[in-house]
Amino acid sequence: MKSWDFCRSVTSVQILVALGLEYGASLSALLRDTGLDRASIDNPETVVEASSEMAVVRNLLAELPSVAGLGLLAGARYHLSAYGIWGFALASSPTTRKAMELSQNYQELTFVFSGFTVKEEGEHASLMFDSSDVPRDITLFSIEREIHAAMIIMREIGGPKLGSEWVRFQHARPPHAELYETFFGGRVDFSAPRNELIFPRTLLDEPRVVGNNATASLLDKQCSELVAKRMARQGVSGKVRDILLRQRPMSMDMELVAESLCMTSRTLRRKLAAESTSFRQLVDEIRMTLAEEMLTGTRLSVEQIAERLCYADASSFSQAFKRMSGQTPGVLRKQGRRV
Structure with missing residues (x-):
């Protein structure tokens, strides 16, 4: 399970x-x-x-x-701009193939419950969704939402070259099947062997006018870093991370966090060292994760972000961000807006 x-x-x-x-x-x-x-x-x-x-x-x-069709209605609202760095990485990809590679590599940054893979066969390629692990009571909602959201994203990446849609669903034809015809402009199959979105294979390697290989590579790296930071830590470090994420504003006080865990700061420091990390490292990781998401996914000013992350001022935040990421907050935000 x-x-x-x-x-x-x-x-x-x-x-x-x-x-x-x-x-x-x-x-x-x-x-x-x-x-x-x-x-x-x-x-x-x-x-x-x-x-x-x-x-x-x-x-x-x-x-x-x-x-009827709440999953389909939800899926219509998942545009690339909702996905933060992952969405910007796909939007900047020089080809659809590169976008598909990025989408698979960093599924942790999406909102899917069903894992997906890309398959190429004959004249077609497809995004196949495996919903076998999704709890049965939300499976229909999940697959409706995910395939519709995938279609929205493919339209944004492929544009008119995508052609007529062709989607397949494993479930039987539902009472609200007319909604499928409304949302998907092409062929819709039910009781199919797989859940998949099918499109022309030639679309994969056609150059995208708005693509930028350098920007895509940079965002690829940032997606990788974000996944690493989001990975749930085990043991004491995981508990510290949870406490820091719940606090508003986020506390920089190790004594208070240690007290929340019913231990002294000395004991906390020792336990974190045993897990090859430190309180400062956890704080910096969380700050960077939140900073990147706010810079690429919100319109908060640098000053507002600095305040929310408990920096003394915008200058201190910018210096810390550049030290940890190698670029300024303004550069990251501009890259996001270009794509």
Whole structure:
């Protein structure tokens, strides 16, 4: 059984909550049993576990049983701009093939529950989604959302060269099948052997006018770093990371964190050293992760970001960011806007 305790951006939860509110569900009902509240989902710094997002999905389905095709309706809202650095990396890719490679390599930065792979066969290529590990009660929502979101992204990457859509679903033709015809302009198959989005193979290697190989390579590196930082740590370091992420504003006080763990700061320092890390390293990693997400995924000013990350001022934040990433906050933000 797959574990759903890995972390992801709060953006997907924001999208799901907005959808639910639009159709009349209450915020309290949508956030029931998630550990989230209005302040946390409004905060771009928030990182949530996939299990919490699943709880939002379940609440959405429970509160809106009469709304057909909620997964399809949700999928329509997942544009490249919702994915932060991952989305910018795909948008800057020189070819669709490069974008597909990046999308597979960094699936941890997406909002999918179903893993996906790219397959090439004959004149066609396809994105295949494996939903076998997804809990049965949300499988339909998940696969509807993910294939529709993939179609949105492919349209943004491939443009008119994508041609007519061809999608296949393993589930039987549902009562709301007309929504599939509305959202997917081409062929839709049900009771198929696989869940997949099929497109012309030639599209993979056609140069993209808006692609930039240098920018794509840089963002590829940043995606890799972000995945590494998001990987759930084990042991004491994982608990410290959770405490730091929950605190608003984020505490730099090791004594307070140690007290929360019912130990002295000396003991905490020793236990972290045994896990090949330190309190300062954890703080720096979290600050960088949040800084990159806020710079690429929000319109907060550098001054506002510095304040939220507990730097003395914007200058101190910029110096620290350049020391840890090799570039200034302004350079990263400009790169994101170009793509």
